[in-house]
Amino acid sequence: KRDQEDVEKLRKATDELDTKTADLKNFTDLPLCEATAAGLRASHFEVLTDVQRAAIPLALKGKDILGAAKTGSGKTLAFLIPVLEKLYRERWTEFDGLGALIISPTRELAVQIFEVLRKIGRKHAFSAGLVIGGKSLREEAERLGRMNILVCTPGRMLQHLDQTAGFDVDNLQMLVLDEADRIMDMGFQLAVDALVEHLPKNRQTLLFSATQSKRVSDLARLSLKDPEYVSVHEEA
Ligand code: ADP
Numbered sequence: 001k002r003d004q005e006d007v008e009k010l011r012k013a014t015d016e017l018d019t020k021t022a023d024l025k026n027f028t029d030l031p032l033c034e035a036t037a038a039g040l041r042a043s044h045f046e047v048l049t050d051v052q053r054a055a056i057p058l059a060l061k062g063k064d065i066l067g068a069a070k071t072g073s074g075k076t077l078a079f080l081i082p083v084l085e086k087l088y089r090e091r092w093t094e095f096d097g098l099g100a101l102i103i104s105p106t107r108e109l110a111v112q113i114f115e116v117l118r119k120i121g122r123k124h125a126f127s128a129g130l131v132i133g134g135k136s137l138r139e140e141a142e143r144l145g146r147m148n149i150l151v152c153t154p155g156r157m158l159q160h161l162d163q164t165a166g167f168d169v170d171n172l173q174m175l176v177l178d179e180a181d182r183i184m185d186m187g188f189q190l191a192v193d194a195l196v197e198h199l200p201k202n203r204q205t206l207l208f209s210a211t212q213s214k215r216v217s218d219l220a221r222l223s224l225k226d227p228e229y230v231s232v233h234e235e236a
């Protein structure tokens with residue numbers, strides 16, 4: 001069960017995880033709670049990809065991450081697993097409000113992330129929602145206050161933060177910027193800057209992109225604190 005003892009055990013195992021020498025191969029080698037482990041098993045995920053092996057242990061230890069790895073390398077689980085584990089370790093409940101915010105450049109990508117979250121998060125009790133427009137602002141707004149995890153596009157999320165009365169993000173634990181290169185290429189810089197302004201400073205931030213660029217490092221400078229760089233290259 002979701003008791004303090006289990007959380008303490010996970011925290012200890014995470015502290016003891018040596019990210020330099022850790023010989024990690026499978027998801028079962030990571031200190032994950034039973035709900036996350038069961039969600040991964042049920043989704044038939046077994047062996048870590050390179051970016052997952054590099055990023056997840058650091059993220060579990062609470063580090064900010066600046067991650068670059070090509071499309072198809074498995075970046076989605078590299079941030080969704082830390083999101084679930086963070087909220088589990090904080091013993092997040094439906095009454096704690098928004099705990100994690102995941103920003104994606106497009107509605108299609110947001111939907112894909114949400115589907116993976118539903119699959120691997122199925123054994124967790126967290127509520128999760130999509131904020132990508134398509135419904136009236138008011139309809140979306142009514143559900144926002146009850147969500148623990150939101151997957152959103154930048155423009156729509158900013159609209160809510162500016163306009164939805166009583167939408168409280170003060171407890172936010174984790175911000176994820178996925179496909180940061182595309183977020184910048186699509187001209188969302190100002191929206192993301194404004195969005196980040198609304199969020200508490202005392203949070204963990206994970207930023208992932210397929211490519212490294214000046215714009216991505218600009219965004220990283222603004223949103224990350226003393227980040228760990230995780231860059232996965234293909235073998236020559
Ligand atoms: P990226 O975001 O880096 O482009 P995705 O997270 O979308 O990559 O993953 C690409 C594909 O790889 C998806 O079909 C996903 O289900 C699969 N995948 C991710 N991690 C693993 C894993 N550890 N084992 C097997 N398949 C995986």
Ligand code: MG
Nearest residue numbers: 075076178179
């Ligand atoms: Mg991706």
